[in-house]
Amino acid sequence: MKKSIIFLLSICVQHATIGQQSTKEADSLKSIGLLTPALEKYGQAYFANPTPELSYEIASTCALLWTTQMRDTAFYFLDRALVEDQTLKVLYDPQFLSLIDDPRWKEMETGQIKKYEAKNGAIQNEPFARELFKMIIKDQGFMYVGNIERRKYIQNGGHFSSPSIFPVLAMEERNMKENQETLLQLLDKYGWPTASAVTEYAAAGAALIINHSSYELRSKYFPLLKEAFEKGEAQPLRFAKMQDRLLVEEGKEQLYGTQIKFENLVKTPYPIENPQSVDQRRAKIGLGPLKPYLKERFEIDWDVAQEK
Incomplete structure (x- = not known):
């Protein structure tokens, strides 16, 4: 009996080691844009040790692949990743841009908000929070591709490695414009979002979007962000970024x-x-x-x- 237990433990250790190695390889492949090989490695790691964390990585990698089949797989693994999750992280994770217009996203969003509220209390302005979460994803959703291409841009001496980056940049610009229009309407309706009203994460989304707009809008809304920050209702980094950007635009240090x-x-x-x-x-x-x-x-x- 004792030998059997030791044997089983050794198998578990071997599987865990294999899973850790596959995960590291998958992370490296994903960081340079090799999504299909990364997905294969995540699958190997999941087979060895099916954790919620690996389910999440598989879901996000599938979402980045953008096909209908991969979206189905992404939702399948998201369900498994979020069973015990009571956070809102997934609702503003830009890796899931390809999923947010799918009806299943709204169902998942509702489920996560309910679990979060059961632990932390009700979100005061849930409709505003939901909109802000989606705007964060739209604002940051093409950063995965953009960051890979920007690194290659430097490596290639000031040239993008593929012309495919240009329609991606155009879609990124379109999303930012749509976000700005939507946010301005919401600000007119609700006022500047505070952490206590929409959660810290959603409130940061308003500053993110305004910071990616025009100097005129940054100048207009920065006092509201500053007021929220001074009351403990906004993230320090969002305050610092907008303050610094305005100073740079004004020719100051x-x-x-x-x-x-x-x-x-x-x-x-x-x-x-x-x-x-x-x-x-x-x-x-x-x-x-x-x-x-x-x-x-x-x-x-x-x-x-x-x-x-």
Whole structure:
């Protein structure tokens, strides 16, 4: 009996090891745009260890493939991934852009909101929150393709690797325009969304969309975002990004180091006011140090000694 238990445990360990290796390989393949091979590796890992996390990865990878069959598979695995999930993460995950117009998405959305509310209390303005979640996905939905192509753009010395990026950029622009029109109507109806009214995640969507609009709209709505932030009703990063963007557009130095430019195909922050004290300013509004932020988000090595 003891030998049988040891044998079974060794098999479980072997399967777990195989699953972990396949997951790492799948993540790497997905990061460079090889979705079908990534899906195969996620499938191998799932066979070895069928976890909700792997179900989610399979669902998101299938959604990125955009075909009808893959959408069906995406919903199949989403159902399994979300059984015990009480968060709203999936509702603003841009990987699922291809799913949001499907009737099954609304059913899933309703289910997640109910589970979230059972744990956290009712969302005060649920209709507004639902719209904001979808706008976040529409705003960010082509970033997967865009980011892969932007990396290749740098590697190729300032040339995109495929002309397919241009219709993607056009669709991205169209989504942003539609989002802006919808959001302005909702702002007229409800006012600026606060975290307590629509959840922190949905409220961040309004700032995201306005920050991707025009200078005129940013100037108009930034005071409302600032007021919400000062009351603890908005994310620090959203406040910092809009503040910095407005300053850069006005020819001034940014305060928090969130705005990036290309110089000779090299990413670098726009000029920062008193860069040696930027971490102090960031900490004051609830943000971490700038150096790891730039490295993790933009692969920028930034070394400016900070005042203590």
